[in-house]
Amino acid sequence: MAPITLDRFVKELENLQRDMDASKLKTSEYDQRLARAIQELRELKLDADRPAVSAALAQALQRGVITPSVKAHIEKRLGLA
Numbered sequence: 549m550a551p552i553t554l555d556r557f558v559k560e561l562e563n564l565q566r567d568m569d570a571s572k573l574k575t576s577e578y579d580q581r582l583a584r585a586i587q588e589l590r591e592l593k594l595d596a597d598r599p600a601v602s603a604a605l606a607q608a609l610q611r612g613v614i615t616p617s618v619k620a621h622i623e624k625r626l627g628l629a
Contacts, residue, residue, distance in 0.1 A: 551595035552588065554604050558613070560585050565613050582618065586625045598628060 564581055567573045573581070594601060605622060608614045614622070623629040 549592055551593040554594060554596040554600055557585065557589060557594065558604050558608060561608055561613050582621075586622060589626065594626070601626065602628060 561582075564573070564578055564585075568575075568578050596604070602623070605614070605619050605628075609616060609619045620629065
């Protein structure tokens with residue numbers, strides 16, 4: 549299977565946040581979907597280098613797509629921290 553693109557991962561984060569904002573997801577459902585997305589990244593690999601991933605996460609944080617704690621969690625799970 550092909551690696552996951554950075555754009556696809558960021559879009560998934562945006563979709564999760566949009567669903568949370570629209571009250572379509574409970575916090576536990578958000579956590580489960582985020583964990584699933586991260587697990588998929590770990591299994592299939594991410595088609596980007598560390599600086600690009602870090603920059604994308606920083607931009608997502610700045611735009612309000614993720615919180616600082618979610619950013620730290622993703623970085624830790626992906627071995628970026």
